[in-house]
């Protein structure tokens with residue numbers, strides 16, 4: 001309840017009774033019962049308002065010290081519910097109106113059950129609930145006659161259909177979402193009072209949306225791109241959206257450049273090509289003129305930009321944020337999500353092929369993992385540091401093109417997130433969800449990062465047009481679980497029905513409610529700001545350290561394993577080979593020379609650029625020496641995960657006449673590890689096996705090609721192997737598995753298939769799993785081979801056999 005300023009003094013009955021009729025909206029003729037209610041109401045209103053003769057918190061609105069601790073709002077408890085209601089008739093209930101609003105309740109925030117719909121056992125109706133007798137024919141004048149305008153059923157159906165689409169997101173249009181929960185490992189009272197971290201084991205519901213950035217809503221999942229990693233925490237104290245990416249840095253340092261970046265990377269405006277790809281002139285023209293993008297380019301050209309699945313990629317808050325404890329003390333914080341399944345990516349050739357065979361590759365993987373009960377899980381880690389520490393760093397923590405190396409500030413695990421429920425309806429949930437960096441809760445705050453500042457504005461602004469007005473916070477997926485009470489009213493598609501006549505604050509006519517929460521309960525901004533090192537005053541400029549564009553780009557490149565470095569060089573080569581203007585290619589190589597001579601040379605060689613162009617002039621000739629020159633944590637291979645096969649897909653090739661028992665032994669072993677094991681046949685359907693049984697192929701070589709699988713098992717059985725050898729798809733299947741460095745187990749006679757596919761290795765057992773990922777076993781030893789195979793699949797790839805260019 002609001003703080004009571006005075007005890008209400010009962011008003012004189014007669015005056016109140018007169019006043020009850022003394023308005024234009026007062027009832028003209030009253031029954032005895034209503035007369036009592038109206039005058040009672042008026043008397044209580046008078047008492048309540050009189051008890052608040054002034055606004056007692058007004059003086060506390062002034063001065064810096066008061067600003068730090070805003071008081072709770074003033075109010076007077078009403079004597080009953082009468083004086084705050086909209087109407088005397090609110091208790092007259094019906095099956096539609098229900099009864100009066102329960103005190104202090106906003107029913108629009110109830111669980112999603114309130115809007116779930118199931119049509120089991122129900123007849124088809126119009127949107128007005130009218131049963132539809134015939135859903136096959138429009139209304140006509142005679143069976144061959146003209147259609148009639150009065151056909152409200154047809155018109156309602158077509159009109160709704162005509163408006164089914166809404167604008168797609170301007171960026172991150174392509175995405176997939178899931179529900180789940182966040183569970184805190186421990187209370188963090190020293191760091192933050194934010195609701196999710198209040199106690200060990202505290203569970204907060206979440207909704208997560210993963211996305212690509214460049215492509216349109218229907219574009220391929222496996223584009224080379226940054227992935228959005230946006231988490232909505234439905235906390236007890238309001239929604240907190242951690243709207244991050246799967247890379248911890250960004251291309252630009254100031255929101256002013258975001259529209260330029262997006263215009264450059266999107267399909268070129270004259271012909272709308274290429275879709276969901278950065279390999280084109282305008283992107284590289286822009287970034288090569290923006291050397292602060294070099295660090296991010298390293299990440300985007302690395303395998304991080306082609307993740308194997310959403311369940312195997314990290315997430316980062318990118319910007320520096322603040323956490324604030326109950327005493328108002330704040331620290332800086334960086335957010336990290338680390339997948340339990342490890343960080344695993346595709347290789348480029350594979351990503352390109354997948355985009356044709358299954359543009360929904362990541363969406364399908366997320367959906368299937370959750371349906372199978374292999375719930376994606378991520379650990380939340382914090383890098384916490386003080387303002388004083390930040391002052392000493394060689395880089396600026398307000399610069400979104402910089403990381404804080406883990407060697408400098410370790411990542412502290414604070415909780416886990418589990419995604420355990422698929423949405424019921426893609427549009428209602430995943431498409432209509434609205435994340436926003438401005439959505440923070442008490443215990444959190446922003447830093448002065450100028451990129452973040454622009455984001456705080458941009459999301460709600462764009463959502464007003466994407467979601468059709470200012471009330472999208474009431475769309476069920478966006479509604480918080482915390483109570484929502486304010487004086488915002490009206491606008492398109494308003495759902496809430498507010499009781500009472502007050503929509504302003506301060507007020508006495510509603511007993512002061514909803515009243516200002518005050519500093520103890522409400523959100524208060526942290527007053528502390530990094531001490532200005534320079535002159536204060538309005539200015540459009542960047543801090544000095546923002547000018548170091550290359551030190552951390554070098555750190556990233558030099559922290560990668562040789563395989564990853566090769567992939568980065570190859571990605572630059574590929575992207576720049578698609579650029580049609582040689583001067584843009586050369587400018588990019590000139591930029592890379594400032595980060596890594598080795599990389600620049602490799603890229604230049606791949607593009608036929610000789611001699612190397614001069615390095616680009618540096619904005620900062622003499623950057624501060626970095627604290628860390630190598631950070632192994634930046635390598636994808638540093639996080640192999642829990643070694644589980646959950647969610648991996650294994651293909652077992654079948655044809656009539658394969659040896660069934662040995663194949664089934666491997667299949668069962670793989671399935672027991674949580675992997676999906678698909679029998680991929682020369683056709684789908686049942687096939688006899690050499691050992692007198694039958695197998696059911698659930699996919700075909702044609703409809704599920706090899707690059708869709710994480711590993712391959714080839715069967716024994718002469719007849720079956722001969723049938724597979726006749727089919728060119730088998731050879732492509734094997735070649736792709738080999739080229740993409742996946743684990744291959746050849747049982748018995750199938751080693752012939754490897755030879756026929758032209759694998760550049762002698763087909764004997766001298767190739768240990770560790771170097772080649774190739775395994776050979778007799779059918780009789782299938783159980784032991786399965787164990788070895790599983791160990792190989794858990795390693796994800798066997799880069800020891802990678803070749804550039806590939807020999808097959």
Ligand code: HEM
Pocket residue numbers: 168169170171172175209210211227228229230243244245250254255256258316317318319400433434435451452454455458459462463466
């Ligand atoms: C000034 C810079 C930026 C601006 C102006 C901006 C603006 C936007 C806009 C307008 C959207 C579409 C929102 C919607 O329609 O619902 C969006 C989506 C998104 N942005 Fe940004 N963005 C910026 C930088 C970033 C950065 C640095 C990150 C990563 C840390 C990021 C992550 C995301 C994500 C994950 C989404 C998709 C959210 C979802 O799944 O619905 N953005 N951004």
